[in-house]
Amino acid sequence: MTFRAPVRDLAFALRHVAGFERLADAFPEADADTVDAVLEAAGLFASEVLAPINRAGDLTGARLENGVVRTAPGFAEAYKAFAEGGWTSLAAAPEHGGQGLPKTLEIAVLEMVQAANMAFGLCPMLSLGAIEALAHHGSERQKRLYLPRLVSGEWTGTMNLTEPQAGSDLGALTTLATPDDDGGYTLSGQKIFITWGDHDVADNILHLVLARTPGAPAGVKGISLFLAPKVLVDDSGSLGAANAVRVGGLEHKLGIHGSPTCVMLYEGAKAELVGELGQGLAHMFTMMNAARLQVGAQGVAIAERAYQQALDFSLERTQGRSAWTGAYPSRLFDHPDIRKTLVLMKARIEAARGVCLSTAVAADLANHAATEAERAAARLREELLTPIAKAWSTDIGVEVASQGVQVHGGMGFIEETGAAQHYRDARITPIYEGANGIQAIDLVGRKLMLGEGQAIGDLMDDMRDTLEALEAAGGALGGLALRFQAALDGASAATAWLIERRARAMPDALAGATAYLRLLGDTVGGWMLAKGALAEPVGLRLALARVYAETVLATVPGQVAGVTAGAGDLEAVTPEALGAH
Known part of the structure; x- marks a missing residue:
């Protein structure tokens, strides 16, 4: 089953549903021709580069060999092409090497990336969150040293929150950041469920880690945010020795097998404070809120992929007699129940797509609208819609992927058709990022x-x-x-x-x-x-x-x-x- 990037549907949703035209004054360079060109190019990349390696990622998965994570076949080459294409830099600030385009356009592009290959798409998604966190809370040195390399895709980023005893209750985390003699910290502790925590697609990984310092208050007030690179970096940006952080194991998951989900062990790893002591959760929420909207778009994406496969199957598979024409054998598509299922799948996708892109427009306006009153109103809308975009859209993703299996019938329950993969991949989205x-x-x-x-x-x-x-x-x-x-x-x-x-x-x-x-x-x-x-x-x-x-x-x-x-x-x-x- 081939994947067709939904370029026209995205363009329609941007212009007629989400209110993208409201960004014209803040982003004059994001005119119709530019938006169309970006969507077309991203759709081509998603369809021709990422979609063909999606199945191999599921079947082969990432693997841990002698302490090093090896990604699925084709992933490293695809990531290099992704970075060289400038896709990580779309919405980043020009002073850090970005293109300065709206976040809304970035969300539209990422939807196609995630639909083509969700396991792959998680890598740049986490990097974009790290860019967001450092741009808002990093020191000038951190912005100079790390942001250009994240924006270019030369390095990737991660988010380290969860511990074995502390899932959503981050106040219970115990990873310790001890001050060293050089103005930095050493990290000791274990993190689990770390998406793309290690890999072989880039030269360095910047881990953003929640930890508490000695004597810090109990609960969330004692949490601070730290940056620990996989490979140490000097003031010129050159790579040095390996840091004292390693992979303790790979999680064996229901889906997204091509995405390496790691147990990370910090064993005296060198780290530096990001932002203020005791404000780690607030700083990390900058990254998490961005990720929540991106996960909502993932829900739309996996629904789109499952829908396309179900539609194609319904046109190929013959079964029974057509209720409209009486023809026998009839395509599945010519049965009213199947056709209604497909139309409702499509309707839910378009509805969720509109919700996510509208949330993104509000986020752009909250930062770039002309007046403070407009920015304040947009910020309220963004904050209100974000939990809906994340939760409702990911529930839709699971429901549509399940309906996709149903349209396939018994063939959907067989792994060879690929319909089951979309359902397995979708199931994580209502769970992670809150x-x-x-x-x-x-x-x-x-x-x-x-x-x-x-x-x-x-x-x-x-x-x-x-x-x-x-x-x-x-x-x-x-x-x-x-x-x-x-x-x-x-x-x-x-x-x-x-x-x-x-x-x-x-x-x-x-x-x-x-x-x-x-x-x-x-x-x-x-x-x-x-x-x-x-x-x-x-x-x-x-x-x-x-x-x-x-x-x-x-x-x-x-x-x-x-x-x-x-x-x-x-x-x-x-x-x-x-x-x-």
Whole structure:
């Protein structure tokens, strides 16, 4: 099955759904011709270089040989071509060797990279997060020494948070950073689940590591951020001796086999402080928030890849008699149930794509809009949408990949077809970079009251503006408005209940958090498709919006009960009642 980069769909989403035109003043160089050229070139690279080695990455995987990680066949050559193509530098600042283009365009490019080869795409994704963290919190020396090499792709970056006893609870981490005699630190400890923690595709790896210093307060207030290179670097940028950091093992994973996920052992490794002591978690969140949006785009990407394979299979496989023509044998595509499944898969992809790109536009505006008022409003929108972009889009990725297996039938359960790989690869995305339950807690516990409720209020107002446009258009769009209005009313009711309960009964609010994120994501996804239908009110865009409205938006009013059920029944349930011994 071949991969076709969704260049046209991305261009449509940027221009007609996400509001990319709002970036014109801040990024005059990102005109239509430039955007089209970047998307076309990235799509070509993804289709011709990355997609062909995706299957080998899954079958062969990364391997640890004599303490050195060897990547899957073709990965090192592909990474060299990726770096030489300047793909890591798209949105980086020109003073560090970057092209200064919008982050939104970077997200669009990375979606194609991840769809073509998710295991490969994780490497530059982590480097981009390291660039973000050092650009915001690094010293001038660190920016001079490390950023140009990360931006060029000459070196790569990692994010070291998790420890065996400390998963999402970072306050429990124990890795120790002890001051040395040269103004630096030595790191001692173990980190697990470190994506691309070691490899053979670049000359050096810059590890960003959370650790605590001797005597630091317990919990998250005692955490600081440190940089430890795999190979030591002098003040001229030249490589020296190996640092005291090594790979303790490779994780054996359900999917993304081509991505080396490492146990990292720091055994007195030389390191330097990034930013301020005690502010490590805040500094790392700069990297994590960028990564969360990129993981949301991964959800879209793997859904796109699974959908394309399912569509191709449905056109090749014959089975039964066509309900429309009576022809026998009939293509799978000519069965209404299969066709509806494919249309809904496509609709969910376009909805999630719109959510992620809209979040990216808000992020660009938060940093580059002309006035402080515009930047503040955009920042509220970015913060509100980020947990939805990450969690809802990755749930969509798993659902669409599962539907892809279903369209294949028994052939989907057989590894040789490749459909199973997409499902296995997709399953990690709701877990890493903050599990989706944590995203829901963040949405309800913090994001709903951003700006004293202004963020969610502004979002609801913007969605109702689109509802009015649908109603004014009439016809098929007017019919779409009925479902969208009911969903908006349901979202408003659930939001009001949560705001009231979080003020005096937080267990009730948190018990409904995951259901609320799903409800709000479904509604915002419908908004994205409605904007697409308004821009192109005939043909596919209208069909996608209508099928989504009748299949997904129609369920939103019923989802309110799942949000507002409260925690009373949960509090009464004991482990023994659930079968624990």
